[in-house]
Amino acid sequence: MATGSHPSVLIAGAGPSGLILALTLLKSGVPVRLINKEPVHRIGSRGAGVQARTLELYDILGVLPEILKAADKTHARRRMYALPGGTEVVEQVPVAEWVEPTPGTPHPNAVAISQEVHEDILRGYLADLGGAVELGTELRSFEQFPDHVVAQLVKTGADGTESTESARFEYLVGTDGVHSVVRKQLGLTFLGETREEQHLLVGDIIVEEGLDRGLWHYWIPESQLMVFRPGTKEANGLRFAFAGVPEHWKHATPTREEFVEEFYKVTGRRDVKFGAAPWISVFRPSMRMVDKFSVGRVFVAGDAAHCHSPTGGQGLNSSVQDAANLGWKLALAATGRAPAALLDSYSVERLPVIAEMLRLTTALHDKMFDALADGGGDESTWVRGGAFAMLGVNARGSPIVLADESAGAAGGAYAAVESGRVQAGYRAPDAPGLGGAAARLFELFGPASHTALVFGGDARARQEAATALGRWPRGTVRAVRVLPAGYAAEESGWEFEVVKDREGHAYAAYAGGAKEEMRVVIVRPDGMVGAVVSAAEGIERYGKLIFG
Structure with a gap:
């Protein structure tokens, strides 16, 4: 699968992480080749839970409509039966607390969808971009060079005959599962344990x-x-x-x-x-993760980088979020708009998130098996939701995140913002009720560019902000001026799209309600806030972090 003359990136493994990475790169104009060693697509529900944060990423990526159309969105209820007999209902309670949608969080509740259907939908979106999964093609080995990677591929035909190919790529990403060839050949440590006794x-x-x-x-x-x-x-x-x-x-x-x-x-x-x-x-449940997510021009994501207990429904979602984090950085590096050093932040940002995910899921797993030994445990053994919605997953403390001085102290890798105000390194909330270039903020965000939201400020400050954004590489930022309700914008001639915050949700979340002082919030292509600054100088500083 490729667009353009030659695929820049080889993705080995066509599960959710490989599919999302391919979609992100294709939307950014980067030609890719997506291979899968199996001759047919996998069947089965497997990782069926799609968490709130993943739904937001899908919204931004543009694949959410078909996912929601096929998903079970009912508020799941758990029915416990007495034994012996197995028919008497002991209790019937929600699996997770129902969370009412808000202007900033329109998809707060997980949905269930068979992974087989899920992947088929993503392949459909891939086809819309001219892509496809190349089945029956296995990565056997690879060799790295300073400016490229050479992969040895074996393709198996319908009659069982094999043909070999040596192919050159700028980058290689292993999304090839828990037995990853890429991880093993990179020599990455797969730290953790396997519960031999717990099948x-x-x-x-x-x-x-x-x-x-x-x-x-x-x-x-x-x-x-x-x-x-x-x-x-x-x-x-x-x-x-x-x-x-x-x-x-x-x-x-x-x-x-x-x-x-x-x-x-x-x-x-x-x-x-x-x-x-x-x-x-x-x-057998295994709780393991790599010691780093990349070596040179080769990366791992998804199950190739981490495996864990299925309790908590974090596996598929963590894999998708790996791909979202890597995808925009890889697109910038592959197109020469950012230095290769930007890619180092992928491992830096994902390692603490995955470590925390393993801690949470292992604790839940242990609690479940302890409960089996003593006859069922308490309510907390079986309730889901909360941190497992993944809305608090963040990149706070990353070397490519720029926070203003008003930001609060950093929390854990799964810790949501406590102040109620947007902070760098955390998810960017939605805001409906807009007029102008978009009806809500999620329509402005996208996987191929940053979005700079400019609130308030006088004419000079806004002009300086526009000039600073104009120095970024072409096509890397969407500059949007957000006007408060009832405000008539003067003609400026600057490179700003304009939206009017008719219902006040954007100013409340992003600017703390202030309408005069300038505040610029730069949202990354993965829906994380990369910078919160108050002047053009901050825009320039963040630009240097990303583009060098």
């Missing part, structure tokens, strides 16, 4: 009758857990997870018939009738 069985199965497909169903016999939940491709299907599997299943994946019989044995629910099981898999 989990997961899969999808058709439920013909007996279980409400709009609920999460829990049975907790001694030292075991059986869960069924929505999120499959099939309308009459449910995803399942089974902890505390029989010993012999730890070495051989059970058949559909064996699993169904074990379900009846564990739950006592022979009233439940099952159909086909599209996929079943047994795995």
Whole structure:
């Protein structure tokens, strides 16, 4: 897959992180080649939870409409059953607290969508940009040079014959899963542990009758857990997870018939009738991450860089956010508009986020297995939401983030802004009710350029800001003047698009309500605030951090 004469970036692995990276680069005008060693696309629900922050990234990237159209957006409720018998309902409560949308956070609640459907939708958006996944093509090895990477590829035809190819690229990104060839050949340390004794069985199965497909169903016999939940491709299907599997299943994946019989044995629910099981898999939870995300011109993202317990629904989302962080930086470096040193910030920004993600998911995993040992645990064992919505994931303290003096003290890598006012290094909130160039701020943001929002200021200050932004490389910034409601803009002739904050949400969030003092908020292509400054000098300082 490529646009232009020659692909600049090879992406090995076409899961969500590879697809999002390819979309980001193509939208930025960077030709890519996206390969996948499997001859067919994967099936199964797998990582079905899409968290609030990922929905915002999808909104900015322009792929959210079809995701929401296909997703289960109902407020999930958990039903616990008493044992023995398995039919008496002990409790039925929300899986996560429902969060009302606000002007700044229009997508606060996670949705469920089969990963199979999810990836198919992303491939559709990719096709709209002239892209496609090259199936049956495996990266076997690569060699780095000062200004390029040479990859050795093997393509397997429909008849099983193999053909080899040596191809040159400017950059290589491994999104090739937990057994990543790229990570191993880079010699990256995969720090952490594998829980050899804790096997989990997961899969999808058709439920013909007996279980409400709009609920999460829990049975907790001694030292075991059986869960069924929505999120499959099939309308009459449910995803399942089974902890505390029989010993012999730890070495051989059970058949559909064996699993169904074990379900009846564990739950006592022979009233439940099952159909086909599209996929079943047994795995041992591993909690691991790389010591760095890149070496030279080669990078890793997603499962190639980290793996962890599925509790908390962070895996797919962290992978997508890796790609969003790397994508805009790689686009600038590949097009010569920023120095290669900018790419060092990818590892710097993602390492603390992934370390915190592993801490949170491992703690939740341990709490779940402890609960199985003592008969079910308390409510906090099973409730999700909060930090797991990922709205607090940030890049605070990054060497390419420029904060003003009023910013509060830095929190953890998952800690949201406490002041209620936009701060550098954190997510940029939305603001609806605009007039002019856009109806809301998320329409102004995009993966191919920064967005500079200019609030207040006198004519001279705004002109100086426009001049400073004009020194940035062509096409790297969208300059927007935000006017308060009731304000008539004089003709300036400067390179500003204009929006009017008719409902006051933008000024309240971004300027603290002040309408006179100039405040410039520079939003990165990944929806993070890169800089909060009050004068042209700050714009120039941030520009040097990014463009050298």
